[in-house]
Amino acid sequence: MYGILALSLKTTNWCNLNCSHCREDSGRNVAREYMSVDKIEDYIIQFQELPLNLSNRITIDGGEPMLPYFKKDENYIPTALTLIAKAGAIPVIKTNGTWGRTYTDRNLILKSLAKNANFTGRAITLNMSVDEFHENISGVSNIIADVVFSDYLRSAIHIEISGFNTIGSIVAVARLRSDLKEKEITTIDSRNDDFVAYNNNGGGIHVSTNYLNDIYRLGRAQRNFLYTVKEIMPGCVNTIQLDNEDNAVLNHTVREQVNNRDLASVLDCLITSFNRKQK
Numbered sequence: 001m002y003g004i005l006a007l008s009l010k011t012t013n014w015c016n017l018n019c020s021h022c023r024e025d026s027g028r029n030v031a032r033e034y035m036s037v038d039k040i041e042d043y044i045i046q047f048q049e050l051p052l053n054l055s056n057r058i059t060i061d062g063g064e065p066m067l068p069y070f071k072k073d074e075n076y077i078p079t080a081l082t083l084i085a086k087a088g089a090i091p092v093i094k095t096n097g098t099w100g101r102t103y104t105d106r107n108l109i110l111k112s113l114a115k116n117a118n119f120t121g122r123a124i125t126l127n128m129s130v131d132e133f134h135e136n137i138s139g140v141s142n143i144i145a146d147v148v149f150s151d152y153l154r155s156a157i158h159i160e161i162s163g164f165n166t167i168g169s170i171v172a173v174a175r176l177r178s179d180l181k182e183k184e185i186t187t188i189d190s191r192n193d194d195f196v197a198y199n200n201n202g203g204g205i206h207v208s209t210n211y212l213n214d215i216y217r218l219g220r221a222q223r224n225f226l227y228t229v230k231e232i233m234p235g236c237v238n239t240i241q242l243d244n245e246d247n248a249v250l251n252h253t254v255r256e257q258v259n260n261r262d263l264a265s266v267l268d269c270l271i272t273s274f275n276r277k278q279k
Protein backbone atom coordinates (compact mmCIF):
# COMPACT_ATOMS: atom_id res chain seq x y z
CA MET A 1 0.00 0.00 0.00
CA TYR A 2 1.33 3.42 -0.92
CA GLY A 3 0.67 6.89 0.40
CA ILE A 4 -1.07 7.97 3.55
CA LEU A 5 -3.95 6.46 5.45
CA ALA A 6 -7.19 8.24 6.31
CA LEU A 7 -9.85 7.11 8.76
CA SER A 8 -13.53 7.06 7.87
CA LEU A 9 -16.04 6.18 10.58
CA LYS A 10 -19.14 4.82 8.97
CA THR A 11 -21.39 5.65 11.88
CA THR A 12 -24.62 4.35 10.34
CA ASN A 13 -25.95 2.34 7.42
CA TRP A 14 -29.24 4.18 7.42
CA CYS A 15 -29.74 6.80 4.72
CA ASN A 16 -32.78 8.83 3.70
CA LEU A 17 -31.85 8.21 0.06
CA ASN A 18 -31.86 4.83 -1.63
CA CYS A 19 -29.37 5.38 -4.42
CA SER A 20 -29.19 2.50 -6.87
CA HIS A 21 -25.43 2.92 -7.26
CA CYS A 22 -24.73 2.89 -3.50
CA ARG A 23 -21.87 0.60 -2.62
CA GLU A 24 -22.23 1.27 1.10
CA ASP A 25 -25.13 -1.17 1.62
CA SER A 26 -26.98 1.86 2.88
CA GLY A 27 -30.51 3.08 2.40
CA ARG A 28 -33.90 3.58 3.98
CA ASN A 29 -34.61 -0.06 4.71
CA VAL A 30 -31.98 -0.62 7.36
CA ALA A 31 -32.08 0.02 11.10
CA ARG A 32 -31.86 3.64 12.21
CA GLU A 33 -28.89 2.84 14.43
CA TYR A 34 -25.51 4.47 14.78
CA MET A 35 -22.09 3.82 16.27
CA SER A 36 -21.67 4.51 19.96
CA VAL A 37 -19.54 7.44 21.04
CA ASP A 38 -17.33 5.04 23.02
CA LYS A 39 -16.58 3.09 19.87
CA ILE A 40 -15.79 6.27 17.96
CA GLU A 41 -13.36 7.29 20.68
CA ASP A 42 -11.71 3.86 20.75
CA TYR A 43 -11.26 3.78 16.97
CA ILE A 44 -9.80 7.29 16.88
CA ILE A 45 -7.29 6.46 19.62
CA GLN A 46 -6.24 3.23 17.90
CA PHE A 47 -5.98 4.95 14.53
CA GLN A 48 -3.76 7.70 15.93
CA GLU A 49 -1.39 5.07 17.31
CA LEU A 50 -0.83 3.32 13.96
CA PRO A 51 2.84 3.50 12.87
CA LEU A 52 1.97 4.85 9.43
CA ASN A 53 1.77 8.11 7.60
CA LEU A 54 -1.70 9.24 8.70
CA SER A 55 -4.02 11.76 7.10
CA ASN A 56 -4.89 14.77 9.22
CA ARG A 57 -8.57 14.32 8.27
CA ILE A 58 -10.98 12.01 10.06
CA THR A 59 -14.38 11.57 8.42
CA ILE A 60 -17.76 10.87 9.95
CA ASP A 61 -19.60 8.96 7.27
CA GLY A 62 -22.62 6.78 6.56
CA GLY A 63 -25.26 6.17 5.25
CA GLU A 64 -26.41 9.59 6.27
CA PRO A 65 -24.43 10.52 9.37
CA MET A 66 -26.76 13.37 10.34
CA LEU A 67 -29.29 10.72 11.45
CA PRO A 68 -28.83 11.46 15.19
CA TYR A 69 -30.16 15.00 14.68
CA PHE A 70 -33.36 13.52 13.25
CA LYS A 71 -33.63 11.27 16.30
CA LYS A 72 -33.35 14.28 18.62
CA ASP A 73 -29.87 13.16 19.70
CA GLU A 74 -28.34 16.56 19.16
CA ASN A 75 -25.16 15.97 21.15
CA TYR A 76 -23.96 12.97 19.18
CA ILE A 77 -22.32 14.70 16.18
CA PRO A 78 -20.78 17.50 18.30
CA THR A 79 -19.31 14.88 20.65
CA ALA A 80 -17.84 12.92 17.74
CA LEU A 81 -16.44 16.11 16.21
CA THR A 82 -14.90 17.11 19.53
CA LEU A 83 -13.16 13.73 19.80
CA ILE A 84 -11.69 14.21 16.32
CA ALA A 85 -10.58 17.76 17.07
CA LYS A 86 -9.03 16.68 20.38
CA ALA A 87 -7.00 14.09 18.45
CA GLY A 88 -5.58 17.00 16.45
CA ALA A 89 -7.35 16.02 13.23
CA ILE A 90 -9.60 17.94 10.87
CA PRO A 91 -13.24 16.86 11.35
CA VAL A 92 -14.98 16.03 8.09
CA ILE A 93 -18.62 15.00 7.67
CA LYS A 94 -19.59 13.20 4.48
CA THR A 95 -23.27 13.91 3.98
CA ASN A 96 -25.74 13.88 1.12
CA GLY A 97 -26.87 17.36 2.19
CA THR A 98 -30.57 16.72 1.63
CA TRP A 99 -31.25 18.11 5.12
CA GLY A 100 -30.45 21.48 3.57
CA ARG A 101 -33.84 21.47 1.85
CA THR A 102 -35.69 22.55 4.98
CA TYR A 103 -34.91 25.64 7.00
CA THR A 104 -35.55 23.90 10.33
CA ASP A 105 -33.03 21.09 9.77
CA ARG A 106 -30.49 23.42 8.20
CA ASN A 107 -30.73 25.93 11.00
CA LEU A 108 -30.41 23.22 13.66
CA ILE A 109 -27.46 21.43 12.08
CA LEU A 110 -25.41 24.38 10.81
CA LYS A 111 -25.70 26.22 14.13
CA SER A 112 -24.74 23.06 16.00
CA LEU A 113 -21.67 22.54 13.78
CA ALA A 114 -20.59 26.17 14.08
CA LYS A 115 -20.98 26.11 17.85
CA ASN A 116 -18.80 23.01 17.97
CA ALA A 117 -16.16 24.56 15.72
CA ASN A 118 -16.00 27.58 18.01
CA PHE A 119 -15.73 25.32 21.03
CA THR A 120 -12.89 23.18 19.65
CA GLY A 121 -11.20 25.84 17.53
CA ARG A 122 -11.39 23.48 14.52
CA ALA A 123 -13.47 24.35 11.48
CA ILE A 124 -15.66 21.52 10.23
CA THR A 125 -15.56 20.36 6.65
CA LEU A 126 -18.87 19.40 5.09
CA ASN A 127 -18.23 17.08 2.18
CA MET A 128 -21.30 16.67 -0.02
CA SER A 129 -21.76 14.54 -3.12
CA VAL A 130 -22.78 16.53 -6.18
CA ASP A 131 -23.20 14.26 -9.15
CA GLU A 132 -25.69 12.60 -11.42
CA PHE A 133 -26.80 10.15 -8.76
CA HIS A 134 -28.11 12.31 -5.91
CA GLU A 135 -31.22 14.49 -6.01
CA ASN A 136 -29.72 16.96 -3.58
CA ILE A 137 -28.82 20.13 -5.50
CA SER A 138 -31.39 22.32 -3.71
CA GLY A 139 -30.26 21.09 -0.27
CA VAL A 140 -26.56 21.57 -1.04
CA SER A 141 -27.20 24.96 -2.58
CA ASN A 142 -29.20 26.12 0.48
CA ILE A 143 -26.41 24.99 2.79
CA ILE A 144 -23.75 26.80 0.75
CA ALA A 145 -25.93 29.93 0.62
CA ASP A 146 -26.43 29.96 4.40
CA VAL A 147 -22.69 29.65 4.92
CA VAL A 148 -21.83 32.31 2.34
CA PHE A 149 -24.25 34.84 3.84
CA SER A 150 -23.19 34.35 7.46
CA ASP A 151 -19.89 35.63 8.89
CA TYR A 152 -20.38 33.24 11.81
CA LEU A 153 -20.85 30.14 9.63
CA ARG A 154 -18.16 31.12 7.13
CA SER A 155 -15.45 30.97 9.76
CA ALA A 156 -16.67 27.65 11.17
CA ILE A 157 -17.66 25.52 8.18
CA HIS A 158 -15.70 24.59 5.08
CA ILE A 159 -17.49 23.22 2.04
CA GLU A 160 -16.30 20.48 -0.27
CA ILE A 161 -18.32 18.86 -3.00
CA SER A 162 -17.30 15.47 -4.21
CA GLY A 163 -18.60 13.53 -7.13
CA PHE A 164 -17.26 10.92 -9.40
CA ASN A 165 -15.46 13.24 -11.79
CA THR A 166 -17.73 12.23 -14.64
CA ILE A 167 -19.55 14.36 -17.21
CA GLY A 168 -22.65 13.90 -15.05
CA SER A 169 -20.93 15.40 -12.02
CA ILE A 170 -19.69 18.35 -14.09
CA VAL A 171 -23.27 19.00 -15.23
CA ALA A 172 -24.49 18.75 -11.63
CA VAL A 173 -21.88 21.26 -10.43
CA ALA A 174 -23.00 23.64 -13.21
CA ARG A 175 -26.61 23.24 -11.99
CA LEU A 176 -25.47 23.97 -8.46
CA ARG A 177 -23.70 27.16 -9.52
CA SER A 178 -26.72 28.30 -11.47
CA ASP A 179 -28.89 27.66 -8.38
CA LEU A 180 -26.48 29.75 -6.29
CA LYS A 181 -26.71 32.56 -8.84
CA GLU A 182 -30.48 32.67 -8.31
CA LYS A 183 -29.72 33.19 -4.62
CA GLU A 184 -27.57 36.21 -5.55
CA ILE A 185 -24.33 34.37 -4.96
CA THR A 186 -21.61 34.91 -7.52
CA THR A 187 -19.31 32.02 -8.30
CA ILE A 188 -15.92 32.36 -9.93
CA ASP A 189 -13.71 29.54 -11.20
CA SER A 190 -10.74 28.75 -9.06
CA ARG A 191 -8.05 26.13 -9.65
CA ASN A 192 -9.11 22.85 -11.19
CA ASP A 193 -12.88 22.51 -10.74
CA ASP A 194 -12.99 24.49 -7.50
CA PHE A 195 -14.89 27.75 -7.32
CA VAL A 196 -15.23 30.72 -5.01
CA ALA A 197 -18.76 31.68 -3.98
CA TYR A 198 -19.35 35.15 -2.59
CA ASN A 199 -22.23 37.32 -1.49
CA ASN A 200 -23.00 40.88 -2.58
CA ASN A 201 -20.95 42.27 0.34
CA GLY A 202 -17.86 40.44 -0.82
CA GLY A 203 -17.94 37.70 1.84
CA GLY A 204 -16.89 34.49 0.21
CA ILE A 205 -15.90 30.87 0.62
CA HIS A 206 -13.77 28.49 -1.37
CA VAL A 207 -15.76 25.48 -2.57
CA SER A 208 -13.38 22.63 -3.15
CA THR A 209 -14.39 20.11 -5.79
CA ASN A 210 -11.19 18.44 -6.80
CA TYR A 211 -9.05 16.24 -4.64
CA LEU A 212 -8.03 13.60 -7.07
CA ASN A 213 -5.45 11.87 -4.93
CA ASP A 214 -8.00 10.91 -2.33
CA ILE A 215 -9.56 7.58 -3.20
CA TYR A 216 -12.36 8.17 -0.81
CA ARG A 217 -13.56 11.30 -2.56
CA LEU A 218 -13.58 9.56 -5.86
CA GLY A 219 -16.65 7.91 -4.64
CA ARG A 220 -18.62 4.83 -4.20
CA ALA A 221 -19.59 3.91 -7.73
CA GLN A 222 -18.52 0.47 -8.87
CA ARG A 223 -17.83 1.59 -12.40
CA ASN A 224 -15.65 4.55 -11.68
CA PHE A 225 -12.58 4.42 -13.89
CA LEU A 226 -10.69 7.01 -11.86
CA TYR A 227 -11.40 5.13 -8.68
CA THR A 228 -9.78 2.02 -10.09
CA VAL A 229 -6.76 3.86 -11.42
CA LYS A 230 -6.12 5.73 -8.18
CA GLU A 231 -6.21 2.56 -6.12
CA ILE A 232 -2.85 1.48 -7.45
CA MET A 233 -1.07 4.81 -7.68
CA PRO A 234 1.66 5.81 -5.28
CA GLY A 235 1.05 8.94 -3.26
CA CYS A 236 -2.70 8.53 -2.99
CA VAL A 237 -4.73 8.65 0.18
CA ASN A 238 -5.88 5.22 1.28
CA THR A 239 -8.93 4.94 3.49
CA ILE A 240 -9.72 2.53 6.25
CA GLN A 241 -13.43 2.56 6.92
CA LEU A 242 -14.74 1.19 10.22
CA ASP A 243 -18.42 0.56 10.74
CA ASN A 244 -20.86 -0.07 13.52
CA GLU A 245 -20.80 -3.85 12.91
CA ASP A 246 -17.02 -3.96 13.41
CA ASN A 247 -16.18 -4.33 9.76
CA ALA A 248 -12.94 -2.78 8.57
CA VAL A 249 -12.70 -2.03 4.85
CA LEU A 250 -9.58 -0.80 3.08
CA ASN A 251 -10.07 1.36 -0.01
CA HIS A 252 -13.57 -0.06 -0.52
CA THR A 253 -11.81 -3.21 -1.69
CA VAL A 254 -10.90 -5.69 1.04
CA ARG A 255 -12.78 -6.39 4.25
CA GLU A 256 -11.99 -7.90 7.67
CA GLN A 257 -14.07 -8.37 10.79
CA VAL A 258 -12.38 -6.62 13.71
CA ASN A 259 -13.33 -9.45 16.13
CA ASN A 260 -11.80 -7.82 19.20
CA ARG A 261 -8.41 -7.56 17.50
CA ASP A 262 -6.50 -4.31 17.67
CA LEU A 263 -6.65 -2.05 14.65
CA ALA A 264 -2.94 -2.45 13.82
CA SER A 265 -3.27 -6.22 13.31
CA VAL A 266 -6.52 -5.83 11.38
CA LEU A 267 -4.83 -3.34 9.12
CA ASP A 268 -1.89 -5.70 8.53
CA CYS A 269 -4.31 -8.33 7.24
CA LEU A 270 -6.12 -5.77 5.09
CA ILE A 271 -2.90 -4.53 3.50
CA THR A 272 -1.79 -8.09 2.73
CA SER A 273 -5.13 -8.87 1.05
CA PHE A 274 -5.16 -5.54 -0.74
CA ASN A 275 -1.65 -6.02 -2.16
CA ARG A 276 -2.52 -9.57 -3.23
CA LYS A 277 -5.55 -8.22 -5.07
CA GLN A 278 -3.48 -5.63 -6.91
CA LYS A 279 -1.17 -8.28 -8.41
Ligand code: SF4
Pocket residue numbers: 015016017018019021022023024026027062063064096134220
Ligand atom coordinates in the same frame (compact mmCIF):
# COMPACT_ATOMS: atom_id res chain seq x y z
S1 SF4 B 1 -24.86 6.75 -2.10
FE1 SF4 B 1 -24.85 8.05 -0.28
S2 SF4 B 1 -26.78 9.16 -0.34
FE2 SF4 B 1 -27.00 7.40 -1.72
S3 SF4 B 1 -27.91 5.76 -0.45
FE3 SF4 B 1 -25.68 5.51 -0.41
S4 SF4 B 1 -25.04 6.61 1.44
FE4 SF4 B 1 -27.11 7.34 0.92
